Amino acid sequence: MRDFFSILGGMGTMATESFIHLLNKRVHAKKDQDYLNYVLFNHASVPDRTAYILNTDQENPLPYLLEDIAQQNLLKPAFIVLTCNTAHHFFDDLQAATPIPLLNMPKEAVEEVLQSGTSGKVAFFGTEGSVKAGIYEKEMRAAGLDVYLPPKALQEKISYLIYHEIKENDRLNDRLYFEILQAALDAGCEKIILGCTELSLMQEHFSDHLYPVIDAQSVLVDRTIEKARTLRK
Structure with missing residues (x-):
C-alpha cells in the first residue's frame, strides 16, 4: 500500500472507533477508492496513561508506545496520528524515536480556538493525568489564552464520566455530560476544549447542543483528512 498514514489508537478502543467513524464519514466517499489509505494500531493493552502520570510507581506506558513507533518505522507511513490525548504527555519522546511526523492534537485544538477569535476564558476538560501533566495547559498559555482548569469536584465528575460510565460500563451519560459543560459556562468560559477521546465520544453522540x-x-x-489528501496529489 502506498500513500498511507497510520493511526496509533486503542486508548481506549471505543474512542478510537469513534475517531475512525468520523474520519470515514467526513471523507464523503462516493466509491471505495475515495476513502483514505491507513493502518490502524488498536493497542488496547497499553498501560493507563493517567495512572502513570499520577503515580510513576505504576507501569510506564512509554515502552509500549515506543514499540508501536518502531513497528510503524518499518511500515513507513507518511505520517502518524496519535488519537489519545493523555498519551501526548510522551509526544516528544515518540517524535524523537521516528523521522515520521506525528500530528499533535493539543497544538491543533489550540490553533482551532485561536482561529475562532476567542478572547475570553477557555476551559480544558480531560483526564486528571492530562490536567496534572499540563498537556493542553502549556499550549493554551503559550498561545496567550486565559485558561480555566476544573476544580476538584468538577474534575471528579469528569473522571467519573470517562472511567466509570464510558470505559467501565460503555454507558453514555448525557445528563452528566451536559452538567459538566454547563459548569464551564457558569465559570464564565467562552470556549470549552474537550481534550479526552471519551469526551469526544460523548460529543459525537450528543452534539445537538449550543455549548x-x-x-x-x-x-x-x-x-488528518487534509494531510492525507495531499498524498494523492
Whole structure:
C-alpha cells in the first residue's frame, strides 16, 4: 500500500472507533477508492496513561508506545496520528524515536480556538493525568489564552464520566455530560476544549447542543483528512 498514514489508537478502543467513524464519514466517499489509505494500531493493552502520570510507581506506558513507533518505522507511513490525548504527555519522546511526523492534537485544538477569535476564558476538560501533566495547559498559555482548569469536584465528575460510565460500563451519560459543560459556562468560559477521546465520544453522540465546544478529536480528524489528501496529489 502506498500513500498511507497510520493511526496509533486503542486508548481506549471505543474512542478510537469513534475517531475512525468520523474520519470515514467526513471523507464523503462516493466509491471505495475515495476513502483514505491507513493502518490502524488498536493497542488496547497499553498501560493507563493517567495512572502513570499520577503515580510513576505504576507501569510506564512509554515502552509500549515506543514499540508501536518502531513497528510503524518499518511500515513507513507518511505520517502518524496519535488519537489519545493523555498519551501526548510522551509526544516528544515518540517524535524523537521516528523521522515520521506525528500530528499533535493539543497544538491543533489550540490553533482551532485561536482561529475562532476567542478572547475570553477557555476551559480544558480531560483526564486528571492530562490536567496534572499540563498537556493542553502549556499550549493554551503559550498561545496567550486565559485558561480555566476544573476544580476538584468538577474534575471528579469528569473522571467519573470517562472511567466509570464510558470505559467501565460503555454507558453514555448525557445528563452528566451536559452538567459538566454547563459548569464551564457558569465559570464564565467562552470556549470549552474537550481534550479526552471519551469526551469526544460523548460529543459525537450528543452534539445537538449550543455549548461552545472545541472537540480536539474532531479537529484532529479534519487535520488528518487534509494531510492525507495531499498524498494523492
